[in-house]
Amino acid sequence: MKTLQLTIGPVQSFVSQARRTRDLLAGSFLLSFLSGQAMAEVLRRGGEIRYPLVHDENKKILDPLLQAIYDGETPKTSLSAGIGSLPNRFQAQICKNTHPKEIAEAVDCAWKKVANAVWKKVFPNGCPEATKTIWDRQVDEFWEISWVMGNDSSLLSRRKYWHSHFPPSEPGDKCTLTGNLQELSGFVRSREPKQQQEFWESIREKKWISAFDLQENERLSAIGLIKRFYPLVAEEALEWKLPKGALNFPSTGYLAAMPWIFSRRKEQQEEMRNFTQLAQQAKIMCSEDPGHEVDSKFYKLEGNAFFLSNIQRENYWREHGWEQTSEEKAALQKALYQSLYRLTDEGKDTPSPFYALLLMDGDQLGQLLDDQGEKVSQGLAQFTADLPEIVQEERGFTVYAGGDDVLALFPLKNGLPAAVRLRQAYQRAFADISSEASISAALVYAHYKAPLQSVLKNAHELLDDVAKRACGRDSLAIRVWKGGGPVWTWSCPWQEALKGQTDQSVLETVARQIQGEQAYTPSFFHHLRSRLEPWHDPDEKDQKTYQERIQQLLVAEYRRSNGTATREQAEERMEALMSVCLEKWRDPHKNIQTGRFRTEGALIAHFLATEGRGQD
The missing domain is CATH 3.30.70.2220 (CRISPR-Cas system, Cmr2 subunit, D1 domain, cysteine cluster)
Structure with a gap:
């Protein structure tokens, strides 16, 4: 042989x-x-x-x-x-x-x-x-x-x-x-x-x-x-x-709108049927596959149909064969818009325009294969076997799952929990094989209209250049891609991203804290970026002093935004915020290093808290 x-x-x-x-x-x-x-x-x-x-x-x-x-x-x-x-x-x-x-x-x-x-x-x-x-x-x-x-x-x-x-x-x-x-x-x-x-x-x-x-x-x-x-x-x-599902794979628009689509209440059934009938008259096809059996055609309509801005866009109607000057089209467009307007509680409850693309890849797998080839193959087989159930439970759709490589798509709020769970599954699969086995992840929150080809290429760069190279592997890198392109990037070794927790990242913790807080206004984050980020680069000797002073400034800024907060409350809130705002990476000796204050982590946490609404 x-x-x-x-x-x-x-x-x-x-x-x-x-x-x-x-x-x-x-x-x-x-x-x-x-x-x-x-x-x-x-x-x-x-x-x-x-x-x-x-x-x-x-x-x-x-x-x-x-x-x-x-x-x-x-x-x-x-x-x-x-x-x-x-x-x-x-x-x-x-x-x-x-x-x-x-x-x-x-x-x-x-x-x-x-x-x-x-x-x-x-x-x-x-x-x-x-x-x-x-x-x-x-x-x-x-x-x-x-x-x-x-x-x-x-x-x-x-x-x-x-x-x-x-x-x-x-x-x-x-x-x-x-x-x-x-x-x-x-x-x-x-x-x-x-x-x-x-x-x-x-x-x-x-x-x-x-x-x-x-x-x-x-x-x-x-x-x-x-x-x-x-x-x-x-x-x-x-x-x-x-x-x-392979023929009618859900579009990026459907992935973004899916949580909203399946959250429609029983009392809205009549309006849902009305919207579906109007959509069919408008030649909007039932083309999506939500991943499980549903009776109503409402749940299978193309994802772009659930966004009010699309109903008003002439190009969207031309794509479905309607002439711009058609009187019939104008009447149907108005009726469809009004129906969707009622379904969105007069525009107050609209779908998020963002979805999540997750890319994961094992770290230094070639070296592990050279050392323990058969056992490593067994670990990868176990990970691949566990993966479909995790993706499905997080309402996601697997594009590829072979060995240590993963490519999957999710509604926005499910992307990060899925990444955490898949990383846990990878660790379990290698628990008795090698303590050196790790997996890095790139998660892009992309606007559903962003070019898919560009988003995927960017995700590969995020995985290779940020999660693996800049952050030192065994890391998570996240990027937000709005209509005009990528805007914020945050990365962190998994060890720090989870901070002792097993099923929730620090970013999710901060996002939950931000929800409903009046203090976290756009001006609050603007002041963090303009006043705190330009501060001097700390060296190893004064890193502790640097962090203490940043913490004090954060507390003062928070109390300025929330006049009723006590110092103890402000310190508790800002300690959590600090955990996602300080640069973290792993050096060549695999030690965690801490650097400057950056607002990207806070901005992404706020983005997750609002599910990207109003940010498209």
């Missing part, structure tokens, strides 16, 4: 190039599916997978997605049928007479099968020769499969530095989903706008394509078209149907 390490790429660009949550889910699952094809081929040729842990010592397959690929059958659970659970890289023992190219060929064969299923669906009667040329070029040259032989975990990373994969140049207008690839029509918009428009109209007018599948302004490459449409032909492409 010999040791094979194999990886499939590109990863981040393929997954993160997404305009909507369904693209994100489709990309991550397809990558996991292709990796599973390589693993299954290893097993068919008498080999075994060493990492991740996907089978026991008797080669009984434990991962349901891999089992389905190996058997050529539908996965036993709906979750594994549509959510990726296998990483894009693995380590295996293969027989001496097996060449790695044979493993790579299995991936290529599965990819071509997926691509051909989409091609036949979209172009059943053929297409222009230029389109076929672009399609073949992009399908044939997209994936880079790299492999090395040997046990050293650094070998594969070093192999990737060779950069031996050189995709062909991509001329012409670019895809609106995968911006580095040419769109399929082959026409140049500046010279042939009519021909390009007619090409995409001929696809959009197909009866099986909805407005959510291909919007008016979208022009896709072969890769973009495959990612967008393979879920619709999954039975032919994958050999099983995808679950309903």
Whole structure:
């Protein structure tokens, strides 16, 4: 037997190039599916997978997605049928007479099968020769499969530095989903706008394509078209149907509005039915999947429909096929707005416009695998098994859960509790394996209209550059992304973020304290930023004095805002606030260091307390 390490790429660009949550889910699952094809081929040729842990010592397959690929059958659970659970890289023992190219060929064969299923669906009667040329070029040259032989975990990373994969140049207008690839029509918009428009109209007018599948302004490459449409032909492409949730994955707007949607009271049932009827007349579709069975179509309406600002926006109505000058549209728009206005208690109880994107990744896993490979694989398998239930209980939706990598979406108020619980699950999974095992997390609270691709890219930077590098790993980093982009960032080692607590972070504690407090006005936080932040940098000798003086100034500012508060009350409140406002990080020796006073922690706590309302 010999040791094979194999990886499939590109990863981040393929997954993160997404305009909507369904693209994100489709990309991550397809990558996991292709990796599973390589693993299954290893097993068919008498080999075994060493990492991740996907089978026991008797080669009984434990991962349901891999089992389905190996058997050529539908996965036993709906979750594994549509959510990726296998990483894009693995380590295996293969027989001496097996060449790695044979493993790579299995991936290529599965990819071509997926691509051909989409091609036949979209172009059943053929297409222009230029389109076929672009399609073949992009399908044939997209994936880079790299492999090395040997046990050293650094070998594969070093192999990737060779950069031996050189995709062909991509001329012409670019895809609106995968911006580095040419769109399929082959026409140049500046010279042939009519021909390009007619090409995409001929696809959009197909009866099986909805407005959510291909919007008016979208022009896709072969890769973009495959990612967008393979879920619709999954039975032919994958050999099983995808679950309903993979086809109608909740949008960012729905994630933001979900707590409000499910908080509507019984006495509002009649108005809910009225709003649903009006929405259907307005061609607002029941497209979302709330994650559990619901009878009323009200709970399945697209998320953007629950925001008053959208009902007033002309572009929103044009997206649903209404002419701007339509009298019928004007009357319907008014009726729909009034109905939603009543459901929001005359605008006093509106949905939060923010949702949470959570990214988690194990720290220095390669070193742990070198030291205790089999045990580490067992720990990761246990973590992956515990994860779906935690995400579901926090009303979230898993995009990817493979090994130590996690990508999930939540309503705003569930993101941080979910991160804390998943970190606990990771610790439990490794409790008897290694005290060195840790996981870092990046949590982005993003406005539902923020470009998803940009938010995801920013989340990766937050995880790598802030939580791992600047904060010293085993850390949590949080960022708020409003309509204009990221505004506040806060990071802290998990040890300090929990401060001895097991199920609640200090940020949540402060947020609960802020709720209902009249003293925490915008001017209060403005004064903290303008008066306290510019103070001198403390050195190690006067750090204690620095903190005491900051505490005194905080108490004075709080009492100025709340004239009835006693000094004892103010000191208690500001001690909690201080815990999220002092910079904290872990040095190379893993000791916690404390730095300057920053207001980002307080501002994010206030943001959580208000659930972002009035801040969009």
